[in-house]
Amino acid sequence: MMSPMPVRLGFVAMSAAALLASPGAAFAQGAAGSVKLAPHVAVYDLSLTSSRGKRSLEGVRGRIVYDFSGSACEGYALNFRQVTELDSGEGKVALSDLRTATWEEGDGKSFRFKSQNYMDEKQVGNVDGRADRARSSSVAVKLVKPEDKKFDAGKVVFPTEHMRLLIEAAQAGKTLLEVAVYDGSESGEKIYQSLSVIGRRIEPEKKPSDDAAADKDSLGGLARWPVTISYFDKSKQAEDQPSEQTPIYAISFEMYENGISRALRLDYGDFVIDGKMTSLDVKKAKACK
Numbered sequence: 001m002m003s004p005m006p007v008r009l010g011f012v013a014m015s016a017a018a019l020l021a022s023p024g025a026a027f028a029q030g031a032a033g034s035v036k037l038a039p040h041v042a043v044y045d046l047s048l049t050s051s052r053g054k055r056s057l058e059g060v061r062g063r064i065v066y067d068f069s070g071s072a073c074e075g076y077a078l079n080f081r082q083v084t085e086l087d088s089g090e091g092k093v094a095l096s097d098l099r100t101a102t103w104e105e106g107d108g109k110s111f112r113f114k115s116q117n118y119m120d121e122k123q124v125g126n127v128d129g130r131a132d133r134a135r136s137s138s139v140a141v142k143l144v145k146p147e148d149k150k151f152d153a154g155k156v157v158f159p160t161e162h163m164r165l166l167i168e169a170a171q172a173g174k175t176l177l178e179v180a181v182y183d184g185s186e187s188g189e190k191i192y193q194s195l196s197v198i199g200r201r202i203e204p205e206k207k208p209s210d211d212a213a214a215d216k217d218s219l220g221g222l223a224r225w226p227v228t229i230s231y232f233d234k235s236k237q238a239e240d241q242p243s244e245q246t247p248i249y250a251i252s253f254e255m256y257e258n259g260i261s262r263a264l265r266l267d268y269g270d271f272v273i274d275g276k277m278t279s280l281d282v283k284k285a286k287a288c289k
Helices: 023-032 159-171
Strands: 040-051 059-071 075-089 092-104 110-119 122-133 139-145 149-154 176-181 192-198 224-233 249-256 261-267 271-282
Touching: 040 261, 059 271, 075 159, 092 159, 159 176, 159 192, 159 224, 159 249
Parallel strands: none
Antiparallel strands: 040 059, 040 271, 059 075, 075 092, 092 110, 110 122, 122 139, 139 149, 176 192, 192 224, 224 249, 249 261, 261 271
16 A cells, blocks of 8 residues: 655745845745735646656546635635545555645744645544744744644745745746745654746746636736746755755646646656646635725
8 A cells, every 4th residue: 555645736936045145035025025826726637647666556536626815914824635546556546635724924924734644534644733933034833733842943934935935036037946845744844945947937828728727817917937846855955965865756837927826747756647727716815904
């Protein structure tokens, strides 16, 4: 039986040392920036693209529901669920069910998270906690589940701030960004070093033709960028030669300048999963009072 694998969409971004002087500067820029993230509900159907290696698969079928809401003044909420059937052959099919709920303060100072992970309808993970940023920009994490624990995550950014920083970088013509990210995933103790590569801008008139984003008027005047994000285990990354570490996984997608993403690709090395957007409901953003 395959063990559950951490699967997150990568609707997160990187700020690079070349772009921003420090993580602290990145937080300030993101809070004061002009990026407006669109509240929306997106559904992605998952399928196997390729498979190789020791953990190869014969088939994958699944769905992601991504429900994002809020604003810079009231904070951002995300409800995320991914259900995936993993067929390793000879009748062995594993059912993975990941459920996550988070809330992030608009200025990136506080982050709350809860997640449950099920494998074949048996719970194999349960995380509950919060993370708060001090004046020094270092983040203190307090876990309630799987057990009471406190630790210092260092200078990291949270998921929504990542997304805003990536959009700002893309709009500024930047192509390479890197930052440490904390999202409360797995046991709540994992910190990722993230590397993002931003491709050439796709103009609004070049509309996609094969998914739910194609006929949305709310996306009609927006540019988008192809993005690939690689995730590394920060605790294992050699400080002197970070580029030589193999990523845990990589995520590719096309990112609109309002934070909506299409054409997902999740690459775990041994297999690759595509996510096609089959439904998109863009909500009206609430004005800050």
